[in-house]
Amino acid sequence: MPRSKFGDIYRDLKYKIESGEYPYQSLVPSENTLVAVYSCSRNTVRRALAGLIEAGYVQAIQGKGVRVLYRPVPVARAPFTLGRMESFRETALRCRTSYQTRVVHFSMTQTDGAMAAASGFPPGADVYHVERVRIIDGRAMVLEVSYFLRSVVPTLTPEAAEQSIYAYLEKELGVQIMTSKRTITVERATPADRLYLDMGSYDCLAVVTNQAFNADGILFEYTVSHYHPEYFRFQDTASRRGKKAE
Amino acid sequence: MPRSKFGDIYRDLKYKIESGEYPYQSLVPSENTLVAVYSCSRNTVRRALAGLIEAGYVQAIQGKGVRVLYRPVPVARAPFTLGRMESFRETALRCRTSYQTRVVHFSMTQTDGAMAAASGFPPGADVYHVERVRIIDGRAMVLEVSYFLRSVVPTLTPEAAEQSIYAYLEKELGVQIMTSKRTITVERATPADRLYLDMGSYDCLAVVTNQAFNADGILFEYTVSHYHPEYFRFQDTASRRGKKAE
DNA sequence: GCCGATTTGTCCGTATGTATC
DNA sequence: CGATACATACGGACAAATCGG
Secondary structure, eight states: OOOOHHHHHHHHHHHHHHTTSSOTTOEEOOHHHHHHHHTSOHHHHHHHHHHHHHTTSEEEETTTEEEEOOOOOOGGGOSSOBOSSOOHHHHHHHTTOOEEEEEEEEEEEEOOHHHHHHHOOOTTOEEEEEEEEEEETTEEEEEEEEEEETTTOOOOOHHHHHSOHHHHHHHHSOOOOOEEEEEEEEEEOOHHHHHHSOOTTOOEEEEEEEEEEOTTSOEEEEEEEEEOGGGOOEEEEEESSSSOOO | OOOOHHHHHHHHHHHHHHTTSSOTTOEEOOHHHHHHHHTSOHHHHHHHHHHHHHTTSEEEETTTEEEEOOOOOOGGGOSSOBOSSOOHHHHHHHTTOOEEEEEEEEEEEEOOHHHHHHHOOOTTOEEEEEEEEEEETTEEEEEEEEEEETTTOOOOOHHHHHSOHHHHIIIIIOOOOOEEEEEEEEEEOOHHHHHHSOOTTOOEEEEEEEEEEOTTSOEEEEEEEEEOGGGOOEEEEEESSSSOOO
């Protein structure tokens, strides 16, 4: 379902880079060449390139060309990588591992003052409270504590939570995540972490708090994920100019 | 030094959002309105908005408008925040804290096989090897192990490393970081960490590995930073569509 | 439910500036 | 200097989504 031309070009170029057709340190064809290849305007080519730049795949150099910075990641050191906006299920599929979700808590409650301040929910709002353990290759590696706003997510069941909640939200309720704010910190393992995860001798873990907004700009999900250190990895790319020059 | 019109508009809108003129959940003026306000084309307005979307400040909703998602962060919980591309010095200044850098190792060496594989440098390349401890408010909080490619950075001194290396590179050598790839993991503290940092009872820390490319697309810096858990925080925003639709 | 106005999303063409070679 | 390549900016056109009458 190609919904945009620049998206098609983005994916095509990305594939050509990943497959080695445009190797590390080489220059991709010039914008004008790509205009001819894809039969589109320069504007459209530039939008596709902008996506690759943001993804860290290439770097544009004025007057020279667009250089490939992508190199395949050694698989051994990438058991579980964050970076893009994807669900646990998508991540597991991408990594080709067996996965499983266990719901260890499910209830309905209301936000109190402290929780509202931390999450961004309005105080006294009705929310679902779900706690899940993510299991990869038989090892419990993530403990996720989630809250869903009932005014946006009116019905939620432990069964849906056991599967992919996002698939359920999108297909059954028509709720889509449009924007997502994430914060990563390192914190000491709590008793709950030790109870549910195979912490071994580790006493800290990676904590990712996530706020998700739907298409109406309403904050409807607040999730705190506790990752086992050995299964946490986050990748990121930053470019200096060309975007905002702050 | 306003070097681009869309940059000016981006900064102006950002300021208006931060100052509360466009409050949380409100809609900023429509694109056509902004075109009239700033006397520019719609394309230019849209690029400014694209920057705000990527920064997580706003969310565009087709047919409705552009909604403000920004809310000021509680200062108490933000001692030291990564997220943008900035140097230690810039971060310290932004957080209005006293800071200090101690160079604990300085040498010239060559990359061996394992190091080359991890860093991305070519094997056998001449590099500077620098280890620095970052001190904030009297507490040693970051241990940084850096390697600089000598073919790009021909001269480097312990004195320059004690100050801001990036300022030195940019002003003295004309070397600029254009693209930067970052990976965040959580790892067990090493003896070196315990030696230099006030680890207390923590046995893990946040590890940020960084690869920096210059304007020619050459990888010239590889840095591994070990952050004390209490002083590490990373923020991020993701948007679903409008960019690449992968 | 329909229609029209508004608003954002996509795409095109063109022109000019700036950096590299 | 000229040719090439990316950066910025302008203008116009149509599609898709939203909302109100």
